[in-house]
Amino acid sequence: MAIEAKWQERWEARGTNAPDLTRAAKPYYNLMMFPYPSAEGLHVGNVFAFIGADIHGRFRRLAGHDVFEPIGFDAFGIHSENYALKVNMHPGALIPRNIARFRDQLRRIGLMVHWKHELSTTDPAYYKWTQWVFLQLFKAGHAYRKAGAVNWCPDCKTVLANEQVIDGFCERHPETPVTQRWLEQWFFAITRYVERLLNNLEKLDWSDSTRTLQANWIGRSEGAELVFVTPTGDRIPVFTTRPDTIFGATFLVLAPEHPLVDALTAAEQREVVTRYRRKVSEMDVVARRVGAREKTGVFTGGYARNPATGENVPVWIADYVLMDYGTGAIMAVPAHDERDYEFARLMRLPITQVVAGDQPLPFTSRQGTLTNSGAFDGMRCDEAIGKISDWLAQRALGKRQVQFRLHDWCISRQRYWGPPIPIIYCDTCGPVGVPEKDLPVLLPETEDFRPDDSGVSPLARIESWYRVPCPQCGAAGRRETDVSDTFLDSAWYFLRYPSTGHADVPFDRSLTKQWLPVDSYIGGNEHAVLHLMYARYVTMVLHDLGHLDFEEPFTRFRAHGMIVREGAKMSKSRGNVVVPDQYVAKWGADTFRMYLMFLGPYQEGGDFRDEGIVGQRRFLDKVWDVVHATSMAGGASVPDRVVRKLHQTIRGVSEDVPELRYNTALAKLMEYVNELRKMEAGQKGHGIPASLVEPLVVMLAPFAPHFAEECWERLGHQATVFEAGWPAFDAELAKEDQIELVVQVNGKVRARIAASAGLPEAQAIALARADEVIRKFIDTNEIRKVIFVQDRLVNLVV
Ligand SMILES: [Zn+2]
Numbered sequence: 129m130a131i132e133a134k135w136q137e138r139w140e141a142r143g144t145n146a147p148d149l150t151r152a153a154k155p156y157y158n159l160m161m162f163p164y165p166s167a168e169g170l171h172v173g174n175v176f177a178f179i180g181a182d183i184h185g186r187f188r189r190l191a192g193h194d195v196f197e198p199i200g201f202d203a204f205g206i207h208s209e210n211y212a213l214k215v216n217m218h219p220g221a222l223i224p225r226n227i228a229r230f231r232d233q234l235r236r237i238g239l240m241v242h243w244k245h246e247l248s249t250t251d252p253a254y255y256k257w258t259q260w261v262f263l264q265l266f267k268a269g270h271a272y273r274k275a276g277a278v279n280w281c282p283d284c285k286t287v288l289a290n291e292q293v294i295d296g297f298c299e300r301h302p303e304t305p306v307t308q309r310w311l312e313q314w315f316f317a318i319t320r321y322v323e324r325l326l327n328n329l330e331k332l333d334w335s336d337s338t339r340t341l342q343a344n345w346i347g348r349s350e351g352a353e354l355v356f357v358t359p360t361g362d363r364i365p366v367f368t369t370r371p372d373t374i375f376g377a378t379f380l381v382l383a384p385e386h387p388l389v390d391a392l393t394a395a396e397q398r399e400v401v402t403r404y405r406r407k408v409s410e411m412d413v414v415a416r417r418v419g420a421r422e423k424t425g426v427f428t429g430g431y432a433r434n435p436a437t438g439e440n441v442p443v444w445i446a447d448y449v450l451m452d453y454g455t456g457a458i459m460a461v462p463a464h465d466e467r468d469y470e471f472a473r474l475m476r477l478p479i480t481q482v483v484a485g486d487q488p489l490p491f492t493s494r495q496g497t498l499t500n501s502g503a504f505d506g507m508r509c510d511e512a513i514g515k516i517s518d519w520l521a522q523r524a525l526g527k528r529q530v531q532f533r534l535h536d537w538c539i540s541r542q543r544y545w546g547p548p549i550p551i552i553y554c555d556t557c558g559p560v561g562v563p564e565k566d567l568p569v570l571l572p573e574t575e576d577f578r579p580d581d582s583g584v585s586p587l588a589r590i591e592s593w594y595r596v597p598c599p600q601c602g603a604a605g606r607r608e609t610d611v612s613d614t615f616l617d618s619a620w621y622f623l624r625y626p627s628t629g630h631a632d633v634p635f636d637r638s639l640t641k642q643w644l645p646v647d648s649y650i651g652g653n654e655h656a657v658l659h660l661m662y663a664r665y666v667t668m669v670l671h672d673l674g675h676l677d678f679e680e681p682f683t684r685f686r687a688h689g690m691i692v693r694e695g696a697k698m699s700k701s702r703g704n705v706v707v708p709d710q711y712v713a714k715w716g717a718d719t720f721r722m723y724l725m726f727l728g729p730y731q732e733g734g735d736f737r738d739e740g741i742v743g744q745r746r747f748l749d750k751v752w753d754v755v756h757a758t759s760m761a762g763g764a765s766v767p768d769r770v771v772r773k774l775h776q777t778i779r780g781v782s783e784d785v786p787e788l789r790y791n792t793a794l795a796k797l798m799e800y801v802n803e804l805r806k807m808e809a810g811q812k813g814h815g816i817p818a819s820l821v822e823p824l825v826v827m828l829a830p831f832a833p834h835f836a837e838e839c840w841e842r843l844g845h846q847a848t849v850f851e852a853g854w855p856a857f858d859a860e861l862a863k864e865d866q867i868e869l870v871v872q873v874n875g876k877v878r879a880r881i882a883a884s885a886g887l888p889e890a891q892a893i894a895l896a897r898a899d900e901v902i903r904k905f906i907d908t909n910e911i912r913k914v915i916f917v918q919d920r921l922v923n924l925v926v
């Protein structure tokens with residue numbers, strides 16, 4: 129423990145972890161996801177993530193790179209604000225305290241952080257540029273206002289993203305059903321980049337799991353937009369991935385909010401339609417989307433013409449159709465769609481089979497041929513998809529189309545704790561961006577920051593703040609009172625880190641050129657769809673506007689796994705959360721680091737059990753003994769097997785560490801230490817040559833940095849172990865020993881072949897049988913029996 133404090137002080141004093149960014153020969157940007165500084169402090173999940181990333185950074189450094197490893201704090205947002213509300217404090221007072229605590233914890237676990245580049249998203253010197261990013265998107269036409277139905281948590285008193293609603297309840301308030309509200313908000317047009325966001329995924333060196341999550345979230349589907357026309361001539365477009373089944377579309381279902389509902393509703397249905405629409409408006413968006421419960425819906429009394437059959441089909445409304453996905457209307461083909469089938473059965477609507485097959489309905493496979501489909505009868509479904517789309521296109525009743533699940537990004541939050549959106553409304557000029565010279569728009573200090581049920585931001589209560597002249601015409605204007613989404617803060621922070629010292633620009637051109645894109649980014653897959661997608665999008669826009677010369681921010685991304693405790697997920701309610709501080713205090717940071725990395729494959733995670741830690745401590749004690757048994761004078765003669773083990777260990781660890789296989793790397797180091805101890809025990813008093821011990825200390829350094837520094841010093845070195853360079857191995861020396869295997873056939877020696885020592889029986893037999901001479905003797909005879917003596921003999925009895 130004293131050792132750890134000593135080295136942390138020394139790193140600080142010597143600037144060991146603070147490279148001069150302007151003078152790096154081989155820059156390597158090693159990024160980890162910055163934490164939100166909660167009052168509880170770092171949890172073991174954070175620590176696991178950071179340590180894995182830190183090991184990667186330290187390894188790169190030993191391999192000759194100038195590694196930049198920054199950290200910061202994602203301190204704005206609803207988590208911080210809700211906590212402040214709970215403990216009845218101002219978030220502005222709470223956050224600095226939490227950050228101080230996090231900083232101590234991060235130092236304590238021995239991260240290689242370049243503290244001069246620390247940032248916090250709540251710092252006006254930072255969020256000035258978050259607002260600048262907003263303005264760039266606004267000027268480029270990427271930011272727009274739209275009114276829409278949104279998820280509203282009555283407890284959070286703010287809008288929730290769909291991803292934050294779990295089975296109809298708020299993710300932060302599992303007791304609170306989410307409701308729906310109609311609000312005008314700011315959006316970023318991320319859907320404009322949807323193809324690029326999808327196609328670029330193939331080129332990225334990212335975890336497959338993360339790429340899949342992104343691709344699914346983008347949700348590309350190919351199909352067609354087909355048009356149903358009402359008797360009064362209104363056109364109702366619908367998107368379908370199965371235009372081949374249009375002849376089986378026996379009714380339409382519209383979102384209750386669809387603009388044509390009023391016009392379509394027949395007088396006798398008006399009352400029931402109105403009542404249904406009112407009921408739906410009280411539901412949340414996600415419950416409607418998932419809809420595991422029984423389907424509901426009502427008939428409007430109106431009809432529209434099926435573009436293929438020319439027949440009028442009834443038009444219904446139902447809550448499971450959403451206005452913001454696709455066109456807000458679907459064609460129902462009950463014979464070939466589960467949900468439509470269920471709805472048709474429930475409402476007693478007609479069902480027409482149009483794909484031939486003898487399975488029971490609904491029959492949803494695309495492997496089939498058409499029936500009841502006029503001129504298209506007998507055509508294969510996959511062929512008909514294009515043919516029918518084109519046929520309807522010729523009659524202006526359809527077109528081929530690709531659709532995405534991804535929505536535009538809602539930026540507005542009706543809360544206090546965020547950067548004010550830099551917009552001023554003017555009756556004449558409309559929304560005007562705050563001139564860049566007037567940034568930052570400071571978040572006003574107020575004690576009255578509690579959200580209320582009005583749906584309006586607390587900033588709207590500070591009249592002296594929001595009443596400002598229009599920057600364009602000087603008339604009386606009004607500031608936007610919403611703040612921006614926390615995900616905007618984190619969508620560009622990696623651009624800021626190298627340039628934190630530059631007050632005049634968001635990111636310095638030459639530093640950015642030198643250090644970005646990020647070489648390695650490590651974080652959790654829980655951020656795969658929001659944070660990582662938004663960061664890619666913002667980078668793309670800034671690239672297109674000429675601010676950056678790359679469009680993908682993270683060259684390599686790896687998702688780390690999760691830590692559970694004794695098989696169970698950790699949670700406050702279970703009371704099984706591992707508080708890292710206690711373990712670090714008891715065992716030291718190095719032992720704790722090694723223990724976490726030894727739990728399992730880093731990218732899969734592991735099961736935390738208290739009793740396992742002592743094993744890591746014993747291992748470090750063994751290394752300590754080995755270091756003390758090191759002879760500077762050369763030591764004893766070294767058996768070949770130890771030399772081989774050294775080179776094999778270097779080879780294995782050099783392969784494992786860059787691939788984040790930390791647990792297997794540690795296992796190899798443990799084996800090697802046992803080999804050294806065996807050797808030493810056999811030659812008491814001679815000491816172990818330094819050439820066998822130094823590579824061990826260097827390879828251990830990323831895992832146990834303080835301990836390795838101390839060992840390195842004891843081995844007589846002045847400079848930090850992190851300047852020692854990663855050890856090289858000799859492939860020849862790493863080769864397994866060759867032995868001579870005697871091969872007999874029916875007890876007579878017929879050949880002697882070279883094989884590696886320790887070859888198991890099956891492989892030895894295969895090798896013997898493959899030998900030119902032996903093949904002649906065994907010919908086509910069946911081998912009846914084998915006598916095998918390892919590393920000596922194979923006797924084949926035929
Ligand atoms: Zn809530």
Ligand SMILES: [Zn+2]
Binds near residue numbers: 554557558598602
């Ligand atoms: Zn104006």
